[in-house]
Amino acid sequence: MDVDQQQQWIRKGNVVVFSGEQGTDLSQLRFTFSVTQNDAESPNSCAIRIYNLSRDTVKKIRREYSRVVLQAGYENAQYGVIFEGTIKQFRIGRESATDSYLDILAADGDVGYNFGICNRTLAAGCTPQQVIEEAAKAMGLDVAYLPKTAGGTIPNPRGKVLFGMARDIIRNAAQTIGSTWSIQGGKVQVIPLTGYLPGEAVVLNWLTGMIGVPEQTADGIKVRCLLNPKLRIGGLVKIDNRSVNQVMAQNNFKLPFGQLRYDKYAGIEAPADVSADGLYRLYVVEHTGDSRGQAWYSDLICLAVDPTSDTVMAYG
Numbered sequence: 001m002d003v004d005q006q007q008q009w010i011r012k013g014n015v016v017v018f019s020g021e022q023g024t025d026l027s028q029l030r031f032t033f034s035v036t037q038n039d040a041e042s043p044n045s046c047a048i049r050i051y052n053l054s055r056d057t058v059k060k061i062r063r064e065y066s067r068v069v070l071q072a073g074y075e076n077a078q079y080g081v082i083f084e085g086t087i088k089q090f091r092i093g094r095e096s097a098t099d100s101y102l103d104i105l106a107a108d109g110d111v112g113y114n115f116g117i118c119n120r121t122l123a124a125g126c127t128p129q130q131v132i133e134e135a136a137k138a139m140g141l142d143v144a145y146l147p148k149t150a151g152g153t154i155p156n157p158r159g160k161v162l163f164g165m166a167r168d169i170i171r172n173a174a175q176t177i178g179s180t181w182s183i184q185g186g187k188v189q190v191i192p193l194t195g196y197l198p199g200e201a202v203v204l205n206w207l208t209g210m211i212g213v214p215e216q217t218a219d220g221i222k223v224r225c226l227l228n229p230k231l232r233i234g235g236l237v238k239i240d241n242r243s244v245n246q247v248m249a250q251n252n253f254k255l256p257f258g259q260l261r262y263d264k265y266a267g268i269e270a271p272a273d274v275s276a277d278g279l280y281r282l283y284v285v286e287h288t289g290d291s292r293g294q295a296w297y298s299d300l301i302c303l304a305v306d307p308t309s310d311t312v313m314a315y316g
């Protein structure tokens with residue numbers, strides 16, 4: 001059930017850094033963050049700035065801590081993890097004579113992505129699903145989602161050798177079954193190009209936190225809303241198409257060498273399609289926030305989806 005915007009006013013955020021299983025909560029201090037999630041092979045990233053830590057705490061965090069978990073949302077509405085990953089870099093500095101900061105730059109699943117090497121052989125009859133599972137295992141990651149169909153169950157008539165970077169093996173297997181793959185929350189997910197993750201669509205309108213007016217662009221439908229941790233890459237959002245600012249299609253006109261669309265002739269990219277029923281698949285989500293400032297938003301890029309196509313099944 002979607003939460004009314006009237007309940008989305010008491011912000012709640014939590015930043016915890018970990019050394020093994022031991023965590024230190026930094027949420028009482030002012031912090032800002034920028035999280036980028038996308039349906040692409042490159043690992044998701046996060047930049048967190050924490051203000052006015054003591055020198056001893058900064059030294060301890062830089063020396064001992066390797067993982068960060070960021071939660072955000074609202075007291076009486078959606079609240080949950082929007083990023084969890086490995087700390088890659090620290091940066092210290094000052095914004096003024098009184099305000100110092102510690103920047104934490106982190107990535108989701110990048111250790112397995114960069115260093116995971118697969119070296120094994122699968123017997124005859126193996127499927128692309130099994131190939132993906134073995135490659136994910138070599139990366140040290142679990143598989144969250146795999147497609148049911150789109151060639152995913154067609155067995156290989158011969159044995160298959162898996163040798164090389166695990167990410168390359170997953171890429172080839174995903175392309176074989178007409179899917180995209182990405183790492184979300186430390187797990188591999190594979191989604192058909194015409195499919196989406198199972199689950200209820202997140203409804204976006206002025207009552208549920210949509211800000212401004214959605215725009216139809218060449219990249220997709222761009223939307224801004226109040227920060228919402230329920231938004232999942234590959235998941236569905238529902239937007240009233242009447243609220244989308246749409247691009248007008250150009251009329252055809254005659255040229256000496258034949259009929260041609262004006263936008264193609266002028267080098268203009270065609271805009272993304274507007275869904276017939278308002279259902280869209282999320283491809284990019286960017287969460288930005290300031291625990292003591294104005295920003296607390298989710299910016300989305302999504303594409304129209306066919307709700308009658310096959311969805312995917314969960315593992316684990």
